[in-house]
Amino acid sequence: MDWSTSDLLLLHIYGEKDTMIGKPGAQVLTNVRDGHKGKAKKNQSIQLFMMNKASHACYLDNPAAFNKRLLKFVERVNKRRRKDGNMKQSKSQR
Numbered sequence: 001m002d003w004s005t006s007d008l009l010l011l012h013i014y015g016e017k018d019t020m021i022g023k024p025g026a027q028v029l030t031n032v033r034d035g036h037k038g039k040a041k042k043n044q045s046i047q048l049f050m051m052n053k054a055s056h057a058c059y060l061d062n063p064a065a066f067n068k069r070l071l072k073f074v075e076r077v078n079k080r081r082r083k084d085g086n087m088k089q090s091k092s093q094r
Helices: 022-034 063-092
Strands: 010-015 046-051
Touching: 010 022, 010 063, 022 046, 046 063
Parallel strands: 010 046
Antiparallel strands: none
16 A cells, blocks of 8 residues: 555554654654655645653553544544545435
């Protein structure tokens, strides 16, 4: 899949102290999200969130912050699904 042009929503939550994926993995996604090699615009469907003072299992280090970010993302997905559903209904009613 070419994430640089995908409109599939993606959330990557990682810990600041993550030694398994951490900064290198986040940098790869940042490059994809922000565009590289002449890409004109940022991919708005990719969200990155680094949890301060958290390890690889960041959901264990700060469950409240993790859940808050995840719920915010789920709300965004649901909002898009409702919008997409309304667009499909409108087209089928023509």
